[in-house]
Amino acid sequence: MGTRPLSLRNRELAYLVVVGILTGVGFASVYIASKSQVSGASLTYAVFFFVLYLAAHVVARFTVPLADPYVLPIAALLTAIGLTEIYRLGPTDAFKQGTWIVIGVVVFALALVFLRRDYRLLENYKYLFGLGAIALLFMPLLPGIGQTVNGARLWVHVGGLQFQPGELGKIALIVFLAAYLREKREVLAQGQLKDWGPLLVIWGGAMLVLFATDDLGSALLYYGIFLALLYAATARLAFVAVGVGLFLAGAFAVYQGTPHVRERVLNWLHPWTTTKILCPQNGEMTYRQNCQSYQEVQSLYSIGHGGYGGTGLGSGTFETASGHQIIPFLNTDFIYSALAQELGLIGAAGLLLVYMVFVLRGFRVSAFAGDGFSKLLAAGLTFGFALQTFIIVGGILRVIPLTGITLPLVSYGGSSIVSNFLVLAGLMLVSNRANAELEGRLA
Amino acid sequence: MNRQLNRLAVVAVVLLAALIVATTYWQAWAAGDLQARQDNAIQQVVQFTIARGLIYGPNGSTVLAANKKKKVDGNTLFFRRYPNGGLAAQTVGYATQSHSQAGLEESMNDYLTGSNTDLSNAFHNLLNKLGQATVHGDSLRLTIRPGAQRLAQRLLGDRCGAVVAMSPKTGAVYVMASSPTYDQNLIERKGGFAKVLHTQGVCGDASALLNRATQGLYTPGSTFKIVTAAAALDTGAYKPSSVFYDPGYCVEYGQHVSNAGNPDQGGPETFGHLSLSTGFQHSVNSVFCNIGKQLGAQTIIDYTKRFGFYKVPPLETPANERAASGMYKYTKQGRVLTDDASKADPGRLAFGQWTMLVTPLQMAMVASTVANGGVVPRPYVVEKVVGPNGSTIRTTKPHTLGRAIKPETAAELTDMMKLVVSGGTGTAAQIPGIQVAGKTGTAETGVDHIYTAWFVSFAPADDPQVAVAVVLEKQENGFGGSVSAPIAKQVIEALLGR
Numbered sequence: 001m002g003t004r005p006l007s008l009r010n011r012e013l014a015y016l017v018v019v020g021i022l023t024g025v026g027f028a029s030v031y032i033a034s035k036s037q038v039s040g041a042s043l044t045y046a047v048f049f050f051v052l053y054l055a056a057h058v059v060a061r062f063t064v065p066l067a068d069p070y071v072l073p074i075a076a077l078l079t080a081i082g083l084t085e086i087y088r089l090g091p092t093d094a095f096k097q098g099t100w101i102v103i104g105v106v107v108f109a110l111a112l113v114f115l116r117r118d119y120r121l122l123e124n125y126k127y128l129f130g131l132g133a134i135a136l137l138f139m140p141l142l143p144g145i146g147q148t149v150n151g152a153r154l155w156v157h158v159g160g161l162q163f164q165p166g167e168l169g170k171i172a173l174i175v176f177l178a179a180y181l182r183e184k185r186e187v188l189a190q191g192q193l194k195d196w197g198p199l200l201v202i203w204g205g206a207m208l209v210l211f212a213t214d215d216l217g218s219a220l221l222y223y224g225i226f227l228a229l230l231y232a233a234t235a236r237l238a239f240v241a242v243g244v245g246l247f248l249a250g251a252f253a254v255y256q257g258t259p260h261v262r263e264r265v266l267n268w269l270h271p272w273t274t275t276k277i278l279c280p281q282n283g284e285m286t287y288r289q290n291c292q293s294y295q296e297v298q299s300l301y302s303i304g305h306g307g308y309g310g311t312g313l314g315s316g317t318f319e320t321a322s323g324h325q326i327i328p329f330l331n332t333d334f335i336y337s338a339l340a341q342e343l344g345l346i347g348a349a350g351l352l353l354v355y356m357v358f359v360l361r362g363f364r365v366s367a368f369a370g371d372g373f374s375k376l377l378a379a380g381l382t383f384g385f386a387l388q389t390f391i392i393v394g395g396i397l398r399v400i401p402l403t404g405i406t407l408p409l410v411s412y413g414g415s416s417i418v419s420n421f422l423v424l425a426g427l428m429l430v431s432n433r434a435n436a437e438l439e440g441r442l443a
Numbered sequence: 444m445n446r447q448l449n450r451l452a453v454v455a456v457v458l459l460a461a462l463i464v465a466t467t468y469w470q471a472w473a474a475g476d477l478q479a480r481q482d483n484a485i486q487q488v489v490q491f492t493i494a495r496g497l498i499y500g501p502n503g504s505t506v507l508a509a510n511k512k513k514k515v516d517g518n519t520l521f522f523r524r525y526p527n528g529g530l531a532a533q534t535v536g537y538a539t540q541s542h543s544q545a546g547l548e549e550s551m552n553d554y555l556t557g558s559n560t561d562l563s564n565a566f567h568n569l570l571n572k573l574g575q576a577t578v579h580g581d582s583l584r585l586t587i588r589p590g591a592q593r594l595a596q597r598l599l600g601d602r603c604g605a606v607v608a609m610s611p612k613t614g615a616v617y618v619m620a621s622s623p624t625y626d627q628n629l630i631e632r633k634g635g636f637a638k639v640l641h642t643q644g645v646c647g648d649a650s651a652l653l654n655r656a657t658q659g660l661y662t663p664g665s666t667f668k669i670v671t672a673a674a675a676l677d678t679g680a681y682k683p684s685s686v687f688y689d690p691g692y693c694v695e696y697g698q699h700v701s702n703a704g705n706p707d708q709g710g711p712e713t714f715g716h717l718s719l720s721t722g723f724q725h726s727v728n729s730v731f732c733n734i735g736k737q738l739g740a741q742t743i744i745d746y747t748k749r750f751g752f753y754k755v756p757p758l759e760t761p762a763n764e765r766a767a768s769g770m771y772k773y774t775k776q777g778r779v780l781t782d783d784a785s786k787a788d789p790g791r792l793a794f795g796q797w798t799m800l801v802t803p804l805q806m807a808m809v810a811s812t813v814a815n816g817g818v819v820p821r822p823y824v825v826e827k828v829v830g831p832n833g834s835t836i837r838t839t840k841p842h843t844l845g846r847a848i849k850p851e852t853a854a855e856l857t858d859m860m861k862l863v864v865s866g867g868t869g870t871a872a873q874i875p876g877i878q879v880a881g882k883t884g885t886a887e888t889g890v891d892h893i894y895t896a897w898f899v900s901f902a903p904a905d906d907p908q909v910a911v912a913v914v915l916e917k918q919e920n921g922f923g924g925s926v927s928a929p930i931a932k933q934v935i936e937a938l939l940g941r
Contacts, residue, residue: 231450231451232447232451235444235446272480300477301483301484301486303466303469303470304478305477305486305489307471317485317488319488320488321487321488321491321520340470341485345470345471348470349466352459352462352463352466359456359459360452360456363449363455366448367445375445375448383451386455387458389459390458390459390462393462394465397462397466399461399462
């Protein structure tokens with residue numbers, strides 16, 4: 001079996017070459033569409049991108065030789081799709097995003113190097129992770145460094161660097177949940193109240209801070225991850241039922257109590273009105289589609305404009321005749337509507353299928369893992385990844401009310417990129433260990 | 444634990460699959476609805492990156508709709524201009540940035556924006572899109588003759604009314620004038636639309652946007668006698684020489700329906716013995732009242748249908764800008780068509796003073812049918828659709844809507860209509876050297892001395908080249924023979940090159 005580790009990493013390398021070619025084609029088409037000519041500049045981007053992932057691949061070869069060979073190329077593909085679209089929407093942001101991807105790969109490499117022997121030592125620091133998650137979530141509320149963007153207080157601003165600590169809080173919380181639930185799963189399943197204590201304190205704290213910062217998307221995400229892991233650990237559907245019941249009751253209370261939330265729900269149920277209503281932004285009477293639900297509705301128009309085949313990369317319409325951007329937050333929260341317009345149904349469905357493959361690989365890693373902590377960690381990271389995709393894309397597509405959150409690995413945003421590279425590192429560490437155990441290399 | 448993990452995996456995959464379904468819904472199923480939304484900012488831009496096709500007259504020199512190029516932030520945008528603003532405005536229509544449209548600009552939008560799925564330009568447009576080049580729409584060449592159109596609009600002036608002129612052989616519409624008209628360039632200007640909406644005419648609030656030629660519904664008055672006479676002759680019940688006795692009235696339901704008060708009638712109040720031909724020539728109501736009683740309302744309604752009544756006449760303009768002619772009744776839902784003969788007064792129906800309402804286009808089709816030997820031509824106004832490179836995308840071929848009456852009936856009607864112009868109520872339409880066939884109509888409006896004045900005609904009578912219908916609303920003591928016939932005469936002269 002001496003050739004197997006090599007063959008796994010060689011497969012990864014082959015997939016990365018395919019992704020590299022795709023990236024080159026993507027950048028070239030954006031360049032042709034905007035400049036009507038082919039240029040070496042677009043190729044430079046693709047080559048740089050390929051070399052970056054080649055470095056990540058080499059690190060993986062030395063640290064986690066037996067890790068799943070699919071997840072790194074898929075992550076590379078998703079970041080490539082995101083970067084291409086961000087480049088098309090504005091080259092300045094693309095440069096920043098490229099820098100963040102470099103940072104993400106470095107963080108990924110560091111995580112692999114430091115945890116290559118046994119990542120399970122993280123279990124010992126579970127309370128540190130639990131409290132750390134809350135601390136990270138709480139940071140934007142601190143005066144001086146906190147910043148409010150788009151009605152939600154999610155940002156920390158330190159010395160010209162903007163950061164969304166909540167994204168990293170997600171990883172920390174998953175580590176805490178995986179460790180705590182692994183240890184207490186039997187007693188929790190029996191329903192002893194004292195064992196629930198720490199769990200409910202940390203989780204309740206997280207929810208409270210999320211409501212204080214008005215980060216409804218993350219609140220929904222954390223709640224979903226919590227219920228999923230609770231179910232995976234205890235196998236008690238009753239807990240999930242109670243959780244969903246509490247969620248509905250809580251959601252109703254929040255709906256009654258918060259005008260901000262009520263508006264979101266109305267935008268979801270009735271984005272178009274036929275009578276004029278009061279627009280709180282400017283105090284005028286107008287249709288809801290021109291005021292409160294403007295973003296959602298224009299985003300749907302963008303998706304609809306794509307049709308089956310899309311307008312083609314670089315040929316979509318995102319600005320008015322006078323050059324104003326039609327959809328605010330296009331390259332973060334609404335990047336899916338930009339992609340759906342330019343790539344069409346074929347491209348958008350393809351993108352979602354790529355997410356699906358990543359999620360299925362993630363659950364496969366979880367299923368083959370040898371111990372409870374590894375299983376729960378991989379499942380938590382994967383389910384969180386899937387649920388986050390559902391929350392933002394489902395919000396854009398009016399499947400659920402819209403809450404602003406990033407599309408994993410595709411949206412513009414440093415914190416999101418870094419935290420998702422940690423998801424990737426986690427999955428590769430777990431799968432490396434699982435495969436090694438299966439081969440009897442480690443006991 | 445793997446059982447729970449499998450279930451979680453299924454949940455995650457179902458969530459993602461739901462997103463694919465939802466995306467399919469918005470991009471395939473609902474895409475058309477989204478595109479049609481007025482507040483769709485993308486469509487507002489996309490429309491302006493397309494160089495819409497031109498709309499011009501038959502020789503190409505008179506351009507009715509064109510584009511003005513503007514550079515906005517590096518993008519070349521196209522704004523619609525109407526170099527002959529107001530000329531055939533209701534037929535040409537308009538297209539604005541807020542993408543409200545009317546007329547041919549609305550109904551032919553697919554051609555004008557090059558989005559019709561014609562293989563010849565689909566490939567071309569695809570290449571353009573890939574190269575981000577401007578998409579050029581197809582142009583429309585109309586059958587409208589600008590000279591005659593301009594003359595008709597000038598003759599109508601600020602009176603409310605319409606003129607329709609068409610080829611009785613092919614159905615090509617030469618003149619489609621609706622008065623008062625409006626300048627389409629105003630629509631997008633600040634306050635311009637309100638100004639158009641509040642256009643005042645002699646008739647008061649004039650609804651300048653209304654295409655009176657195709658959607659104006661008027662009482663036909665004595666012009667309807669063409670249809671009644673057609674039924675009378677075609678069924679074989681009467682001949683032009685059939686003799687009637689005119690006591691100055693006709694008895695219906697035991698009551699006198701007097702000729703007096705028919706402003707259209709020429710000659711003495713009481714004719715005594717006279718032929719159908721003479722009754723037609725002088726528009727004697729009692730003659731047609733008796734024919735109506737004899738034939739019955741059902742037969743007359745059947746004949747109107749043969750001429751195309753009760754159907755919205757075909758034309759390239761939007762369907763909601765055309766109306767069907769026929770008897771109307773008033774219900775809670777508004778005005779609705781009815782062909783219920785049992786509710787109709789056959790005598791009054793026969794001389795066009797019942798609940799029958801007609802459009803000028805329909806009456807031009809009636810005249811054309813007589814001129815065309817009894818076959819109804821299918822009207823059209825777009826002669827050709829021309830691609831951006833000058834190639835012909837589509838040419839309209841003349842069609843008919845079927846035979847309404849026998850050729851002999853048409854010949855007899857032609858003779859009777861000639862008499863109207865040569866020595867009857869329509870002498871004002873005489874043109875030296877050209878025999879004009881026509882019929883006057885002066886319909887009561889319910890207000891004393893205020894009439895709807897009609898003239899329906901074709902010329903030359905022996906080789907018809909043009910059929911013309913003229914209507915003028917709310918004419919104070921203005922009769923078809925005195926106010927409408929002169930307009931028809933000048934339009935015919937212009938079209939025949941006099």
